[in-house]
Amino acid sequence: MIEKNNGGYGFMNTMIGSAGLKLAYAYLNSSPEKNIPKLMDWMDRLDRKKTMEGQLKAVRKVIEEKDNNWYKLIMSMWSDIDPGVRKAFFNNFILNENFVGWPVQEANREKCDCNIPWAILMDPTSACNLKCTGCWAADYGKQLSMSYEELDGIIEQGKKMGIYFYLYSGGEPLVRKKDIIRLCEKHSDCMFSAFTNGTLIDEAFADEMLRVKNFAPAISIEGFEEATDSRRGKGTYQAVIRAMKILKRKKLIFGASLCYTRYNTEVIGSEEFIDFLIDQGAKFAWLFTYMPVGADSPTDLLATAEQREFMYRQIRGFRQTKPLFTMDFWNDGEYAGGCIAGGRRYLHINAKGDIEPCAFIHYSDSNIREKTLLEALQSPLFMQYHKNQPFNENMLRPCPLLDNPDRLTDIVNKSGATSTDYAEPEDVENLCAKCVTTAEKWAQTADRLWSETHGCATCSGCAVVQEEANNMVASVAK
Numbered sequence: 001m002i003e004k005n006n007g008g009y010g011f012m013n014t015m016i017g018s019a020g021l022k023l024a025y026a027y028l029n030s031s032p033e034k035n036i037p038k039l040m041d042w043m044d045r046l047d048r049k050k051t052m053e054g055q056l057k058a059v060r061k062v063i064e065e066k067d068n069n070w071y072k073l074i075m076s077m078w079s080d081i082d083p084g085v086r087k088a089f090f091n092n093f094i095l096n097e098n099f100v101g102w103p104v105q106e107a108n109r110e111k112c113d114c115n116i117p118w119a120i121l122m123d124p125t126s127a128c129n130l131k132c133t134g135c136w137a138a139d140y141g142k143q144l145s146m147s148y149e150e151l152d153g154i155i156e157q158g159k160k161m162g163i164y165f166y167l168y169s170g171g172e173p174l175v176r177k178k179d180i181i182r183l184c185e186k187h188s189d190c191m192f193s194a195f196t197n198g199t200l201i202d203e204a205f206a207d208e209m210l211r212v213k214n215f216a217p218a219i220s221i222e223g224f225e226e227a228t229d230s231r232r233g234k235g236t237y238q239a240v241i242r243a244m245k246i247l248k249r250k251k252l253i254f255g256a257s258l259c260y261t262r263y264n265t266e267v268i269g270s271e272e273f274i275d276f277l278i279d280q281g282a283k284f285a286w287l288f289t290y291m292p293v294g295a296d297s298p299t300d301l302l303a304t305a306e307q308r309e310f311m312y313r314q315i316r317g318f319r320q321t322k323p324l325f326t327m328d329f330w331n332d333g334e335y336a337g338g339c340i341a342g343g344r345r346y347l348h349i350n351a352k353g354d355i356e357p358c359a360f361i362h363y364s365d366s367n368i369r370e371k372t373l374l375e376a377l378q379s380p381l382f383m384q385y386h387k388n389q390p391f392n393e394n395m396l397r398p399c400p401l402l403d404n405p406d407r408l409t410d411i412v413n414k415s416g417a418t419s420t421d422y423a424e425p426e427d428v429e430n431l432c433a434k435c436v437t438t439a440e441k442w443a444q445t446a447d448r449l450w451s452e453t454h455g456c457a458t459c460s461g462c463a464v465v466q467e468e469a470n471n472m473v474a475s476v477a478k
Contacts, residue, residue, distance in 0.1 A: 002108055002160050025090050032078050036063050049103075073283070073323035080281065082251040087368060088213035089253060094193040097164040104162025114377045115343035115386045119165040120158050121359055123351040124151060124176040126422060128197075144257040144351040144422065148179045150368065153188050154349065157373045167218075168194040169359060171351060174217075177205055184212040193218055195257050195286075199236060202241035206250050216253040218286055219243060223267035224276075231264075241280070248281030255284035255325075262290075262300060265307040269314040278324050287315065287328040291360040291402060292434045299434050305441040312396075312449065333390075333398030334454075340398075342375045342385025354420040357385050361401060361408065361419040363428065381416035396446040403439055403446070405432035 028039050040060050047056065055125040062070040073098040077086050097118075108116045125292060126144035155166055166187075168180065173194040184192050191214055198219035209215050221240050222228040247254045260268040267273055268287070289308060290301045303311075312331045319326060333339065340346055341358035348356045354364040355376040366376035376382060387438050388411065390398065399401035400411060411417075419425035 002112070025087055028090070029078075029087070032075070036074075041065075041149070043099075044434065069319075069321055069323045071176065071246050073325065076283070076323060080248075080251060081253055081285075082210060082213075085210065085213045085251065085253055088188075089191065089216070092189060092214050096189055097191060099197075101162035101164045108161050110158060112374060112378065113383060114374075116161055117158075117343045117347050118345045118379065119167060120154065120163060120349070120373075121167045121169055121243070121346055122146070122151065122154060122349040123170045124168055124173050124179060125171045126351040127175045128170060128172040145176070146349075146351055146368075147253060148182065150353065151179065151183060152186065154368060154373065155183065155190065159187070159190070161373070164190045166190055166192050168192070168196075169348075170195075172197055172200065174200040174205070177208075180215070181205075181208045181212055184215050188212070188214060190214065191216070195220060196245040197232065197240075199239040201246060202465060203246060206246045206252060207250050209247075210250055216255065216256040217247075218255045218284070220257045220259070222259065222261075223264045223273060227264045227267055231261075237360045244280040253283055255282050255286065257286050259288045259290055260303055260307070260311060262307065262375070263305055265303050265311060269311045271318075274318055274322055274324060278322065282324060284325040284327075287326060288400070293360050293362060293426075293431070294421060295426045295430070297434075302435075302438050303436075305445040308442060309445050310451065312349070323328065330399060330402065331396065334395035334450075336395075336398070338390025338392070338395050338398045339385075339400060342389065343382050344389055347377075347382075350420060352420065352422070356420060357382065362420045362426070363412050364420045365415055365417045381417040384411040394446055394450045396450050397439075397443060401432065402435050403442060405435045405439055408432055 011022065028035050033358065037060075040063065043056055047053065062068060062074065065071065077089075081089075102118070105116045105118065124146055145349075158164075158166070166183075168176075173180065174196050177200065180192070180194065184190075193216050196217050196219055198217070198221075201219075209469075219240055220232075221237070222231050225237040228240065229235065244254070258268050274285075289303050289311075291297075291298050292302060308331065311328060315326050315328050315331065318324065331341070336345065338344075338397075341361065343357070348359040348361075349368055350356060350362075353368040355368055355371070356362060356364050356371075357365040363381065365381045366379045368376070371379070388407065390402045391404045391407045394396065398406040409428050409432045419427070
């Protein structure tokens with residue numbers, strides 16, 4: 001039985017009333033620089049169970065040091081973003097997803113004895129207008145999709161679990177522009193995003209984003225023009241720049257989705273590129289390392305251990321200096337407590353309805369057309385994730401595929417999950433074999449890095465390094 005958002009959460013119920021939300025935001029919006037500290041005092045008093053203690057502490061530290069990059073990022077939400085869009089972000093992401101939704105998720109984790117995700121990633125379609133090197137979607141064709149009713153049903157189920165954050169991938173999700181806007185409109189209490197190549201973002205779609213206010217795309221870009229076009233096709237980079245200019249001009253929230261490979265890591269991780277994203281108007285950047293998913297996927301794109309360490313150090317440095325929220329889903333395992341997949345913090349539903357533990361783990365034992373979300377989360381595959389997380393005591397080696405390939409092989413075999421690859425089903429042993437050498441080399445580097453910051457259990461110095469940045473990242477990864 002799912003614990004719904006209808007009682008038992010004390011301060012949340014007080015805060016989530018429409019009047020309370022309007023009052024809180026109006027108070028903040030009238031003079032953000034003056035009233036943010038006062039609002040923090042209010043939230044501290046309301047958080048009687050200390051559910052959000054870590055997040056509130058991190059935010060308070062930021063607002064007390066006005067010269068830092070985090071404070072500049074927060075203030076840019078008032079200078080750069082449309083007031084209605086900013087309000088929707090505050091209501092839906094800050095309050096609903098975190099203050100309202102998180103306690104409900106926690107209650108359901110305990111009651112149901114399984115993982116309950118913080119966010120759901122789903123594919124409206126397998127269709128895509130590009131054919132990017134190393135992307136499994138390039139081979140899928142246009143034949144698979146979930147209906148509007150199915151997507152709506154997933155959101156309805158998720159909201160009952162306390163989930164107010166939904167992301168789309170594919171394929172290219174903006175092939176389904178009308179349905180995405182329709183879902184934003186119906187579920188005006190949720191925050192939506194999409195991993196998109198950006199080429200389908202035009203004036204008309206941006207106007208629709210401005211109308212519904214609760215959609216913030218993450219635009220995929222490989223670096224500058226040469227790197228982007230070499231993997232995504234000639235002209236893609238200029239199309240992305242056009243899209244970013246439209247979004248910035250209309251004062252919409254957007255970010256970047258960055259996949260670093262053997263051939264673009266040094267660019268993706270450069271100060272020049274990060275400054276470029278900020279100048280374009282990006283407020284966040286999700287970082288991924290290339291995964292050799294798909295039977296014919298090239299392994300030469302895998303980043304080296306040296307390149308992954310480079311990203312580890314660069315992103316941590318940028319968090320101290322750049323007004324851009326960044327999260328590296330492999331190198332930030334220490335803040336998230338390891339792997340976030342398998343429903344622990346998110347899951348993936350592909351365009352065929354298969355419920356997968358991760359966008360990069362194409363194995364499943366459940367389909368949304370046959371099972372509820374809760375039934376899938378209690379299935380053998382997801383329970384294997386639940387029982388085995390974290391997959392390594394070294395949180396810089398969080399992934400059961402890229403970092404611990406033997407763990408994924410064991411999980412899939414024990415659960416009886418089968419391949420969901422649309423084009424050519426891939427045996428899990430073959431998939432994991434592609435990652436063994438990379439995992440072994442990274443293990444040496446990761447163990448050294450982990451020892452540098454976590455080697456002494458009694459040392460307090462490590463615990464306070466980059467405290468505010470780490471807590472800000474952890475508040476989202478949580």
